[in-house]
Amino acid sequence: MKVDLFDFELPPERIALRPARPRDAARMLVVPKEGPFEDRGVRDLPNLLRADDILVFNDTRVIPAxxxxxxxxxxxxxxxxxxxxxxxxxxxxxxxxxxxxxxxxxxxxxxxxxxxxxxxxxxxxxxxxxxxxxxxxxxxxxRMPLPPYIAGKRDTDERDREDYQTMFAAEDGAVAAPTAALHFTPELIAALERAGVGRETLTLHVGAGTFLPVKAEDTDDHAMHSEWGRIEPDMASRLNAARKAGGRVIAVGTTSLRLLESATDEGGVIHPFAGDTDIFITPGYRFRAVDGLMTNFHLPKSTLMMLVSALMGRERMMAAYEHAIANEYRFYSYGDSSLLLP
Missing domain, CATH: 2.40.10.240 (QueA-like)
Structure with missing residues (x-):
């Protein structure tokens, strides 16, 4: 596909330079498969998910790279x-x-x-x-490796040592944060537990290649950088059992989604995984592991914009981004969130 199909104009003032405080005060755009979009907040998540849904987080820890x-x-x-x-x-x-x-x-x-x-x-x-x-x-x-669209507008400071780290961070190795999980707080996790929503963690050490622009004119000509990830056997078993029982697997962030899809076979069975993945998801891809995605708003013509377009459809996502821009959502790593439910 032509990379230009995933382009859009973003006013510079929509790029968030600091996260919401508290973290779970961020806004969240709910994008169902069809019908109107919903302007909600991250704190609404327990009411938007079902009991027995499972959120899958990435526990990688950003190093000062x-x-x-x-x-x-x-x-x-x-x-x-x-x-x-x-x-x-x-x-x-x-x-x-x-x-x-x-x-x-x-x-x-x-x-x-x-x-x-x-x-x-x-x-x-x-x-x-x-x-x-x-x-x-x-x-x-x-120093903390802030993405260029933030670092080009202000200096890194001590606040970023905490702000650019999720509450789940445990395994050293990432040079970019799994930013969808930046919105979570202990209070929000407790509310999700009361609602019967489960939680699992995997590890994918996010590389700086996630910020590289797609220079090719066609997606077929783009080469992805590989990243190392791990899914433990017992976690894979629990996710498979949950899906078999009718629960949904909701990836928190594109990093969790990409590793889950890398570890899942054609029959939809998630397997243990330890190694590199360079999976590149574009429209036409058949999702095997996930039933939804919580993610921030991504750069135009980026591989992540292609991924969310594969999940929801390109026209649907372009309409969602048009809505987000018109309604002054904050974009990118420190910005607001979206919940995609295909």
Whole structure:
């Protein structure tokens, strides 16, 4: 399909630079398969779901993966986006023409990394020196990797260390937050439990590739970056049993959805999973694992806009986004939410 089919105009003032406070005070647009849209709030979720529905969250934890440093006298920046092993990460490098294979980059706080290899997509493999775990080095020298549509408008600060982390964050490794879950609070979870809505967690370490624009003119020519994920056997069994009993699986965020779909066979059975996925979901895809999706509003011509269009239909989603813009919903990572029920 032509990528331009997923384009729309977003007024710059609709991009949220800070999250709602409290988190569950955000608005939520309910998009059913047909009929009118509903302007609701995230706190309405217990009344919008059914008893025995299951929400599936991503428990990845965002690491401070944004680094600023030097190679000699040249200033460079690095955004880590995928772990290779204990000491090596794949990274997008700003001012990459000043970095060559074998160079040492200094990021402050005694943190240094060797540019070990340059990959075909222009990114580098960085090998961090020393014996301390890379996560410890990043806590000392790194910043939270806010997406460019926020970082380009304001500086990262200490508030982002908390704001850009979900309440479920447990497994270090993401360089972008699973933003749909940013809206949840302990109070909202308690209300969902009282309503009989279940909860499960998986792990998908979100990469910075999620923010990369689709440069191809046709979706067939776009290559997805892979991300590592895990679904435990007992969780897969519980989800399969719940669906067999008539419950719905509602993915909280496109990250949860993509991993669930990666782990599900043609018969709709969810299997344990541990490894990389580069699943690219576009209109025409047949969903096998999920019955709904809670997600924020996505960038035009992005792979995530294509994913929600595959779930609900392109025309339906374009109409929903037109409604959201006209009604002043806040967009992107720190913005409002939507509940898609095909």
């Amino acid at each position: 944004q680094l600023e440093g030097r190679r000699g006298q040249a200033r460079i920046g690095a955004t880590l986006h995928k772990r290779i092993d204990l000491r090596r990460w794949q990274a997008f490098v700003r001012n990459a023409k000043r970095l060559r294979v074998g160079d040492v980059a200094e990021f402050g706080g005694g943190v240094t990394a060797i540019a070990e290899k340059r990959l075909a997509d222009g990114s580098f493999v960085l090998h961090f020196e020393g014996d301390e775990p890379v996560e410890v080095l990043l806590e000392r020298a790194g």
